[in-house]
Amino acid sequence: MLIVGERINTSRKAIEPAVRDRDVDFIQKLARDQVEAGATYVDVNAGTFVEGEPEALEWLVQTVQAAVSVPVSLDSPSATAIERALKSVDFGRGKPMINSITAESERFEKVLPLAKHYNTKLVALCMDDTGIQQEAGKRFEVARKLVNDLTAAGIALDDIYVDPLTFPIGTGSEFGVAMLDIIRSIKKEFPGVHVIAGISNISQGLPVRKLLNQAMTILSMDRGLDAAIIDPMDRYLMALIAATRALLGRDEFCMDYITMSREGKFEGI
Amino acid sequence: MLIVGERINTSRKAIEPAVRDRDVDFIQKLARDQVEAGATYVDVNAGTFVEGEPEALEWLVQTVQAAVSVPVSLDSPSATAIERALKSVDFGRGKPMINSITAESERFEKVLPLAKHYNTKLVALCMDDTGIQQEAGKRFEVARKLVNDLTAAGIALDDIYVDPLTFPIGTGSEFGVAMLDIIRSIKKEFPGVHVIAGISNISQGLPVRKLLNQAMTILSMDRGLDAAIIDPMDRYLMALIAATRALLGRDEFCMDYITMSREGKFEGI
Numbered sequence: 001m002l003i004v005g006e007r008i009n010t011s012r013k014a015i016e017p018a019v020r021d022r023d024v025d026f027i028q029k030l031a032r033d034q035v036e037a038g039a040t041y042v043d044v045n046a047g048t049f050v051e052g053e054p055e056a057l058e059w060l061v062q063t064v065q066a067a068v069s070v071p072v073s074l075d076s077p078s079a080t081a082i083e084r085a086l087k088s089v090d091f092g093r094g095k096p097m098i099n100s101i102t103a104e105s106e107r108f109e110k111v112l113p114l115a116k117h118y119n120t121k122l123v124a125l126c127m128d129d130t131g132i133q134q135e136a137g138k139r140f141e142v143a144r145k146l147v148n149d150l151t152a153a154g155i156a157l158d159d160i161y162v163d164p165l166t167f168p169i170g171t172g173s174e175f176g177v178a179m180l181d182i183i184r185s186i187k188k189e190f191p192g193v194h195v196i197a198g199i200s201n202i203s204q205g206l207p208v209r210k211l212l213n214q215a216m217t218i219l220s221m222d223r224g225l226d227a228a229i230i231d232p233m234d235r236y237l238m239a240l241i242a243a244t245r246a247l248l249g250r251d252e253f254c255m256d257y258i259t260m261s262r263e264g265k266f267e268g269i
Numbered sequence: 270m271l272i273v274g275e276r277i278n279t280s281r282k283a284i285e286p287a288v289r290d291r292d293v294d295f296i297q298k299l300a301r302d303q304v305e306a307g308a309t310y311v312d313v314n315a316g317t318f319v320e321g322e323p324e325a326l327e328w329l330v331q332t333v334q335a336a337v338s339v340p341v342s343l344d345s346p347s348a349t350a351i352e353r354a355l356k357s358v359d360f361g362r363g364k365p366m367i368n369s370i371t372a373e374s375e376r377f378e379k380v381l382p383l384a385k386h387y388n389t390k391l392v393a394l395c396m397d398d399t400g401i402q403q404e405a406g407k408r409f410e411v412a413r414k415l416v417n418d419l420t421a422a423g424i425a426l427d428d429i430y431v432d433p434l435t436f437p438i439g440t441g442s443e444f445g446v447a448m449l450d451i452i453r454s455i456k457k458e459f460p461g462v463h464v465i466a467g468i469s470n471i472s473q474g475l476p477v478r479k480l481l482n483q484a485m486t487i488l489s490m491d492r493g494l495d496a497a498i499i500d501p502m503d504r505y506l507m508a509l510i511a512a513t514r515a516l517l518g519r520d521e522f523c524m525d526y527i528t529m530s531r532e533g534k535f536e537g538i
Contacts, residue, residue: 169515170523176516202516206523207530208538211512218487219516243480246438247445247471247488254439254475261476269477 001241001250002161002227004073004097005031005039006198008060010048019046019056027060028067035068037232041097042068044085045075054084061088073097073123073229079110086118097121099229100163103128103146112153123161123196124150126182132165136178139164140185147190161196161227162186168204169212176202176216180223187224195220196227210234218244239266270510270519271430271496273342273366274300274308275467277329279317288315288325296329297336304337306501310366311337313354314344323353330357342366342392342498348379355387366390368498369432372397372415381422392430392465393419395451401434405447408433409454416459426461430496433466437473438481445471445485449492456493464489465496479503487513508535 007030010016018026031042042064046056053076061072071094074085082098089096100123101111115122124146126132126139133139143162150160164182167175179202183195197220203212214237217228221244232238242260245251260266276299279285287295300311311333315325322345330341340363343354351367358365369392370380384391393415395401395408402408412431419429433451436444448471452464466489472481483506486497490513501507511529514520529535 169518173515173518173521173523177518206515207527208508208535211508211535211538212516212526215487215509215512216516218484219491219513222488222491239477239480240484243484244488246442246475247481247485249438249442249446252442254442257481258476266477266480269480 001221001245002041002194002196003039003232003238003241004041004043004099004196004227004229005034005037005232006043006229007034007231007233008043008064009045009075010056011045016048019049019060022059024063027063031064031067034232035070037235038238039070039232041071041073043073043075043099043229046081047076053078054081057081057085058088061085065090065093069093071096073099075099077102077107079107079114082111083114086114086120089118091118095119095121095159097123097161099123100125101146101150102126103142103149105129108149112150112155115159116154121159121161122150122155123163125163126165132167134167134172134175134178136181136185139178140182143182143186144189147186147193157190157192158194161194162190163196163198166197166201168206169202170205176219179216180219183220183223183225194227195223195225196229197225198229200230210237213237214240217241221245222248235265236269239269270490270514271310271463271465272308272501272507272510273310273312273368273465273496273498274303274306274501275312275498276303276500276502277312277333278314278344279325280314285317288318288329291328291332293332296332300333300336303501304339306504307507308339308501310340310342312342312344312368312498315350316345322347323350326350326354327357330354334359334362338362340365342368344368346371346376348376348383351380352383355383355389358387360387364388364390364428366392366430368392369394370415370419371395372411372418374398377418381419381424384428385423390428390430391419391424392432394432395434401436403436403441403444403447405450405454408447409451412451412455413458416455416462426459427463430463430465431455431459433464435466435470437475438471439474445488448485449488452489452492452494463496464492464494465498466494467498469499479506482506483509486510490514491517504534505538508538 472478
């Protein structure tokens, strides 16, 4: 299970000023805390700076890489920002992740060459020029087109992380099942591809969102989700992910689960 | 979702002396607390008393019924104990549940007439005279035989609650998936039947069992589990069950989830 730590994102209140002020200590602590909590990638997002985004993203990459040894996930819709950040990436620690490409024609054409040239992993969001389809079958069509177009362009299946996207269940009771159906369909049609999700969209507008996010993560893992963009410092969520791996037979002899317990990762839970 | 509150069981340390001393206040508080927490049935088990079981079970039924208005679940392998308890059951509050029958020939022959005569719900454990089959396919065969034999004998499908049983994942990494597969197979072959489980067997011998029990409940609900023998006073578990119903589209407009939140059921979570 690939865990992309989502906390370094300027749309979060505490992060914006820290990035504006180039607060190295603050950002590096956040990177270290997430990796210690189990993040295998650290996501960096400076989207709120708009014109200043490329420079801020580059600074985030340099700052995070100096603190932790895991690869970064470059979280931006802007090819300009991604390209500038890529120039500072340390490729020795494993492939970085571009987060993200879509089937929108302009974005697809601009981001694809970067993924190819720099040989990165790539998050592919299931949306195109018409937006995000509500119906599971139609959204899956977008996923299929994305995977086919990316592999045709030379991206390895193993480097593609399809994000099914979702609408909040507060706006439609069927949206949870739709997301789960898409994950299953993707894994069935493309067994070698990865599925990633920013689970928390599902709970927007509802109370005690972490309960919904936790249960949805478990259900999504069952359908084949093998990467998640989450807050690894939600210890209960990380513990439930470990429990789910054990229950689904993905943790031989429950060794990882038992080890986490021995290391005190479940303390206070 | 039918929630059978499991706490009144003399195999639990605090319960045994309370039943031995016929401590009405203690048992009634436990019954009330469970119903307040969401139990729709209260399970009563006096199995540790062996010879004294029938009398103790009868007392438990009378004592619990005087405190709460939900039906009881008579938890015993003994037809003698079940029959004595049934004579004190208040049928006006809805069908009681016999917990349980199996495909073991003697138990089947002795318990079946009680379920028929008293028109009860019936938990059917997937085991026969050879014990509990480890392999999912074989255990499902026992489930199939049980459902067919019970319906042939005149028990309505809607009154049957099949319990797939499970071995702990600590003794075999495949046992979680096996249990989930059996639940799915049962619901596929007999759409009208119910599936119930005492989830906690799955986590025996492992640390922080509640995490495994919580994740397994969520996964089992996804496969079609619609009843659970659990501790309803595990507030986190009850909250995750509510979240899962919402995610699976079983809670229109998330109204139950939102109501529980407004009632403070998620407080401190």
